[in-house]
Amino acid sequence: MFLKDCLPAPCFSTAIEHGVKLVGTKEQRERAWGRLKAQGVKTGLADVFVWSPSRFLELELKAGKNTTSDAQDAFRDALHALGHSYAVCWKVEDVGLALIRHDIALPANWHFQAIHHDAALATDRHKAVRKVVRPVKAKPTRRQVEGGNRLALAMARGT
Numbered sequence: 001m002f003l004k005d006c007l008p009a010p011c012f013s014t015a016i017e018h019g020v021k022l023v024g025t026k027e028q029r030e031r032a033w034g035r036l037k038a039q040g041v042k043t044g045l046a047d048v049f050v051w052s053p054s055r056f057l058e059l060e061l062k063a064g065k066n067t068t069s070d071a072q073d074a075f076r077d078a079l080h081a082l083g084h085s086y087a088v089c090w091k092v093e094d095v096g097l098a099l100i101r102h103d104i105a106l107p108a109n110w111h112f113q114a115i116h117h118d119a120a121l122a123t124d125r126h127k128a129v130r131k132v133v134r135p136v137k138a139k140p141t142r143r144q145v146e147g148g149n150r151l152a153l154a155m156a157r158g159t
Contacts, residue, residue, distance in 0.1 A: 044071030
């Protein structure tokens with residue numbers, strides 16, 4: 001949302017969900033990863049890509065105390081070798097600072113918007129997840145089951 005609001009035209013950005021966990025049995029996950037790998041999917045790519053007239057910047061988004069993986073470090077090194085830019089960001093404010101550091105102009109109010117986004121994200125993270133409690137249907141007692149069975153038997157006999 002921050003990039004949508006603050007990234008000036010003709011700059012362009014997109015994000016790719018690389019952190020999806022494959023589901024299924026171990027064999028199913030291995031088959032799925034094999035298909036992805038055959039299609040050219042690589043590990044370590046950054047989360048957000050930003051193009052500007054003079055720059056290509058990739059942003060790796062982290063939360064909490066997360067750090068970059070070896071694959072992400074290798075990707076960063078490859079980008080730097082190609083002359084492209086890479087930044088690791090823990091807050092929305094870090095995203096704005098990375099853009100400015102890489103000569104991408106932002107509107108005058110970008111810092112206010114970044115702080116606002118960070119505050120909203122912090123509130124969302126710390127909200128207690130309320131577990132939905134469904135009422136438990138009471139099980140019949142043995143006496144109720146026996147009474148029901150007697151009633152059903154009597155009705156089946158026609159008495």
